[in-house]
Every structure is written in structure tokens, then in C-alpha cells.
Amino acid sequence: MKNIRIIETGLDVNAIKAQLAQYPEDWGHQKKLDGVVLQDPERYHTMSDVLQLVMGQVEYMGQYVGDSEICLGTPALKKHTVIVDFLRHYFSGRVRRCAFLTLPIGGTVGSHTDHGSYYLNKDRYHLSIQGRYRYTVGDESVEVEPGTLLWFNNKLEHSAENLANEVRITFVFDVVHDPENL
Secondary structure, eight states: OOSEEEEEOOOOOHHHHHHHHHOGGGTTGGGEETTEEOSOTTTTOOSSOEEEEEEEOOSSTTOOGGGOOOEEEOTHHHHOHHHHHHHHHHHTTOEEEEEEEEEOTTOEEEEEOOOSGGGGGEEEEEEEEESOEEEEETTEEEEEOTTOEEEEOTTSOEEEEEOSSSOEEEEEEEEEOOTTOO
């Protein structure tokens, strides 16, 4: 496959799951940070939840976040040390935006591409934490089990379908493109 690359399987993600369970209040806080509303909750209503560790920030009102290189660490970044250590180990601290995403039982993420100047020089990865899901990029699909680290071409249409009888949790992150990337 050229648009999805399984980098490693069977990674032990139990410590990451335990830390997520330790800080349940961190989920959904991307909508407010220091009292400032960052997204319109009605416009961005979703059945899934997000726990952002590093999020995009705009320079001016009306700017599309996909066209900004600004990345802002959230307060949750300091608490979720296990995933931060994982990122340092595999990517030497070159990670930009990153977040845990959930998908409910039977849920899907519709086909979309990540567009904007921010994505032009970034590689996108998933680390599957919980649940089994089908991931499709272009005309390629894989079934992803917990403990799987994968890269995919987010410049092509991609989608996900939760195949498990539990909520899917995946950690999605961007790394500045480099031929040395995994």
C-alpha cells in the first residue's frame, strides 16, 4: 500500500489508557481555553470527543486554522506524560498538533482531506489506543487494532469506521515532513 503504512503493531498502550482514565476532565476542553471560546459548539457538534494536547491557533479573526503554523500546547499536555514520552521516543520531539479522538460504537468519520498550508509539509500518524476500526485512504483500507502505529496520506480523502463494540480512541498527530520519518 502506498497511502497507508503500518509502522508497528502490538505496542503496549495500557499506560496511555490508564493516564486517559486518570484525567477524564481533559476531554472536550478544546472548545474553551482560559475562558476563550475557540470553536462554535453548534457549528462543530460531533458525536465524537477530542482531547487536544497541541492545537492550532490563528493569527487573526477569520483565518482558517489549516493555514496557520501556530501550535499551542494545552494544559492537558503537561498531564499526559506517557504519550509525550512515546512521541519523544519515536519522533524526537518533532511533533506539532496532536490529539486523542474518540468515535462511538458504529460511528464513522466521513471522507475528507486535510487542506491548508499547515498540512503541506506535515506527515500524519495514528496510534490506536482502544477499539478496532477500518481506515480508508483513497482506494486502500486497513483494519486497525489497538497498539498499531500507522502513517497515512492525509492529502487524499480518508475516512474511518468503528468496527468494535466499544468506543474507538486513537491518537492523531502531525510530524514535520522529513525523509527520516518512520
